[in-house]
Amino acid sequence: MAGVVVSTLGSHDNAIQAGAVFTHYQNRHKIDLDVVYQQGLDQRKNSARYDISWQYRMAPAEYPPWGIPASWYLVTEIGGRWMQGETAVPQFTLGLQKASRRWVFEVGLIRNIKISQKSDYLVSIRFH
Helix, strand or coil, X not given: CEEEXXXXXXXXXXXXXXXXXXXXXXXXEEEEEEEEEEEECCCCCCEEEEEEEEEEEEECCCCCCCCCCXXXXXXXXXXXXXXXXXXXXXXXXXXXXXXXXXXEEEEEEEEECCCCCCEEEEEEEEEC
């Protein structure tokens, strides 16, 4: 994947980005790998991120012969973020996700691996 990030706030935080994504399904298991690098333009710093996730489909146990129903997943993820001039931040996430054809709802606990006392919570909804 490749693209351009254009600031809509007029703050000169534009960037060019490139990356790769890999997804593999087997039975009720799914593995996702992705990496993205952003070359900052103007005042924006260069940055990169990566994510490795394993998802287990809890329900339905089997897909019907036709169509894909809404599914529940247990999600574990290891990822990291880096910004030019700063230390990389590795994170571990444990979450629950409900995915349908039109939307994805996700909740999770994000733990900073370097700072064991630092945790954040994730609540997300995406529409397709």
